[in-house]
Each structure stands twice: as structure tokens, then as C-alpha cells.
Amino acid sequence: xxxxxxxxxxxxxxxxxxxxxxxxxxxxxxxxxxxxxxxxxxxxxxxxxxxxxxxxxxxxxxxxxxxxxxxxxxxxxxxxxxxxxxxxxxxxxxxxxxxxxxxxxxxxxxxxxxxxxxx
Numbered sequence: 001x002x003x004x005x006x007x008x009x010x011x012x013x014x015x016x017x018x019x020x021x022x023x024x025x026x027x028x029x030x031x032x033x034x035x036x037x038x039x040x041x042x043x044x045x046x047x048x049x050x051x052x053x054x055x056x057x058x059x060x061x062x063x064x065x066x067x068x069x070x071x072x073x074x075x076x077x078x079x080x081x082x083x084x085x086x087x088x089x090x091x092x093x094x095x096x097x098x099x100x101x102x103x104x105x106x107x108x109x110x111x112x113x114x115x116x117x118x119x
Contacts, residue, residue, distance in 0.1 A: 016072065016074075016092075016094065016095055017034055017046050017048070017095060019068060019072065020048060020065060020068065020069075020092075020095060020097060021034060021048070023064055023065055023068045024048070024050050024061065024065070024097075026064075027060060027061045027064045028053075028057070029050035029051065029052060029061050029099070030050065030051040030052070030053070030102075031049075031050065031051045031105075032048070032049070032050045033048070033049045033050075033111045034046055034047070034048045034049075035047045035048075035049075035111060035114050035115060037114060040114075043096075044091075044093070044094060044095065044096045045094045045095065046094065046095045046096070047095075047096050047098065047110075047111070047114055048095060048096070048097045048098065049097075049098045049100070049105065049110065049111045050097070050098070050099055050100070051099075051100050051101070051102050051105050052099055052100070052101060053101075053102075054101070055083050055084050055085075055086060055101065056083065058083065058086070058087075058088055058099045058100070058101060059083035059088070061099050062079060062083075062088045062090060062099055065077075065090050065097055065099075066079060066090060069090070069092045074092045074093060075093075077090055077091060077092045077093075078090070078091040079091075086100065086101035086103070086104040087099070087100050087101070087104050087105075087108075098110060
């Protein structure tokens with residue numbers, strides 16, 4: 001029974017990630033990367049990274065993801081960062097989405113740090 005519940009939870013998590021990825025693509029986010037970090041941290045199961053073309057674009061993507069999470073009954077997704085900062089983080093609990101302007105994403109290089117850690 002316990003394994004069955006775990007499988008169901010994994011399937012639900014995969015669907016959530018797929019819906020967020022679709023929303024990112026639908027809003028023209030660039031260089032979308034998702035990393036399963038469930039084996040490395042208890043903070044979240046997935047990190048998703050995406051690039052926007054401008055601060056306004058990042059803000060628009062952030063709003064779309066936030067609305068999608070609310071529609072999926074994710075309780076109070078937390079949004080950190082301002083539209084003019086070049087980096088916005090949306091914490092949906094099991095999935096954390098990082099939205100960057102290109103130069104900020106390259107500077108912090110977070111997805112490479114997590115990918116290297118996983119290997």
C-alpha cells in the first residue's frame with residue numbers, strides 16, 4: 001500500500017512539473033531546464049529554470065505561473081523578487097521556479113551547480 005501511495009504522489013508531481021513546463025513554453029520562456037533534486041534536498045522535489053527576454057517578460061511569466069499554481073490548488077505559492085530585479089523565484093512547495101534575465105542566469109549558474117551536485 002505504501003509503495004502505491006508513493007507511485008501516485010510521483011505521478012502527481014510529474015503532472016505538476018509538466019503543467020508548469022507547458023505554461024513556461026506557452027509564455028515564450030527560453031532555455032527551460034527542470035532538475036529533479038528530490039534525492040539531494042528536502043526543500044523541494046524539482047527546480048525549474050527559465051529565461052525571459054526582459055524584466056517585463058519575466059514579470060508576465062511569473063504572473064502566469066502563479067495563476068496556474070493557484071488554479072491547481074497549490075496553497076499560496078510564494079513569489080520572491082521584483083519585476084525589475086531580473087530574477088524572480090516562485091516557490092510552489094514541491095516545485096521551485098527560477099525566472100531570470102539571461103545575464104543574471106549566466107552569472108549565478110544555478111542549474112549547473114545543481115546538475116553537477118546530482119552527478
